[in-house]
Amino acid sequence: MISVIDERRDTSMRLRYAAFIALLIVPVLSGVGGPAIAQDNLGTYEDRIAVEDVMARYVWAVDSFDADGYVAVFTPDAVIDSNGNISKGHDEIRKVVTGLIRRRDENKAKGVPLANLYHVISSPRITFPKAGEALHQSYWQTVRRDKDGRMIAAAMGRSEDHLVKRNGKWLIQFRKLTVFTD
Numbered sequence: 267m268i269s270v271i272d273e274r275r276d277t278s279m280r281l282r283y284a285a286f287i288a289l290l291i292v293p294v295l296s297g298v299g300g301p302a303i304a305q306d307n308l309g310t311y312e313d314r315i316a317v318e319d320v321m322a323r324y325v326w327a328v329d330s331f332d333a334d335g336y337v338a339v340f341t342p343d344a345v346i347d348s349n350g351n352i353s354k355g356h357d358e359i360r361k362v363v364t365g366l367i368r369r370r371d372e373n374k375a376k377g378v379p380l381a382n383l384y385h386v387i388s389s390p391r392i393t394f395p396k397a398g399e400a401l402h403q404s405y406w407q408t409v410r411r412d413k414d415g416r417m418i419a420a421a422m423g424r425s426e427d428h429l430v431k432r433n434g435k436w437l438i439q440f441r442k443l444t445v446f447t448d
Contacts, residue, residue: 307395313431321402323335345439383420401428405425
């Protein structure tokens with residue numbers, strides 16, 4: 267037979283347990299509290315994958331001298347700030363790759379060893395500050411072959427890319443590259 271004291275203790279424990287569960291569930295359901303807010307700016311799975319794809323296409327296009335593919339990842343009004351060197355719009359942005367092609371061809375004609383750069387991107391962080399906007403931050407490193415054929419680091423830095431979703435497609439609108447100098 268259950269005593270009145272045991273019954274009260276059991277009821278009290280159930281109420282405490284229910285209150286504890288409510289404290290865990292209510293913030294998540296209402297969109298208030300740490301876990302829900304922290305996930306708000308992580309975007310949908312599809313948007314995150316699309317942003318990762320844009321950034322990968324950017325790197326593959328520049329490393330393979332694909333000027334059309336390079337321009338295709340930017341909005342028509344995009345701006346690149348590469349340590350203060352500004353490129354605005356598709357025509358100027360295209361010159362980033364066509365300039366690399368020209369230098370490669372000039373070096374080849376002179377018999378100078380080619381110094382193709384290969385980008386390595388690390389520690390990417392993608393957030394979505396508001397609907398239709400994404401921020402991609404990462405560290406980057408370019409590697410190339412030296413005179414002896416060894417792969418060496420040519421430069422290192424970090425990048426901050428602001429992307430927008432236009433007509434269902436993610437594109438880079440502003441890219442800031444900072445080269446580490448120390």
